[in-house]
Amino acid sequence: MPRSIWKGAISFGLVTIPVKLFSATEEKDVSFRQVHPEDGGRIKYKRVCEKCGKEIPYAEIAKGYEMPDGRMVILEAEDFATLPLATTKAVEVVQFVGEDEIDPTYFAKTYFLEAEGSGAKPYVLLRDALVKSGRSALVKVALRSRESLALVRPKDNMLLMHTMLWPDELRDGSFAAPAEDVTVSDAEVAMAQNFIDALAGDFKPEEYADSYREAVEALVESKLDGTELVAEEEPQEAEVVDLVAALRASVDAAKKRREQATADDESDAEPKRSSKAKKKAG
Known part of the structure; x- marks a missing residue:
């Protein structure tokens, strides 16, 4: 069984559903190594600081946000853990929509939602209510350092969650017409x-x-x-x-x-x- 990548809860009105999130897809593309053709040795890259020239171990690399004026703000893991954002631990239902109302261009990645602990009964309640209503839940959730819109929908006795791109992340394709x-x-x-x-x-x-x-x-x-x-x-x-x-x-x-x-x-x-x-x- 794969490891869960996120734990939180779905807020379904006043009902809370504790859930785990699992990636539902995996890419099986052909992968290649960069090698020296003369002897087959693998090519390695060093992480070097552009200012001091030192090689920096991956564990010591921090995230920096560069301001428009060039100033660099260093962000630590603790900073992200204390973000004032409710969706870091909760999937907030913002609307119920027909699945065919959403352009598939918005969909980014698919996840399995698994009920955790006492969440089985409200999980089934939400699943069956969505099936009978013919609708899906439009939600907001924060995963992997970004907040996304997502669509929660029933499929094969379970709930799936499809993360979505924001409208300003979709390019204007009118030039291709x-x-x-x-x-x-x-x-x-x-x-x-x-x-x-x-x-x-x-x-x-x-x-x-x-x-x-x-x-x-x-x-x-x-x-x-x-x-x-x-x-x-x-x-x-x-x-x-x-x-x-x-x-x-x-x-x-x-x-x-x-x-x-x-x-x-x-x-x-x-x-x-x-x-x-x-x-x-x-």
Whole structure:
């Protein structure tokens, strides 16, 4: 079981719910070391003070806040522990909202909320009330040296908390929108909808994998074994002149892939059915 990263309470009106917070996600990206290519030795960095030139151990490094006029204010761990901020130990519910009201761009990180001690009953009360109301709790909480908005919502018999960015942390992306004079025809939109329908289905995350990570791992294995990887052919990028024709071809290709996938699933299931039939016959 992972270690909790925070302990506090959810303030649900006059009801208090003691909780522990656990990270709900972990990144499994490919990690590399910076090394000297001649001998494989790892590259190390020293933390050196720019004024005195001394190497400073990590444990002795403090946090400094630089004022606009250049003055540096040194902050100690005790300073943060005494911050006049209620949300350092309490998740304050500020509003109840529909989950679809919040743009997913706001979401930063996901956590599990676990009831602690006497918090089990009020935890279940909040969870079930949110389920029946079809709403989520918008809260404020201070985690890891910053206060955040967050959304508490029920999922699979538990409560999840999604920390959120503040509005001024979202960049203006209007520059990325196409020019207003770019238009498409009804036929092009209809064919695009056909392509969407051809690939529509239920989201099954277990069907997807990180191909890049798998490719890097295969590359590392080939380096160890002294074998050569067969390079994938790069797709040829063709200039699209007729959007409707291109989309029609895309729809046909998508249907063929789906039919092939269905046939593969049925062929995989056939040995299982045959095995069961033999057992019954025996």
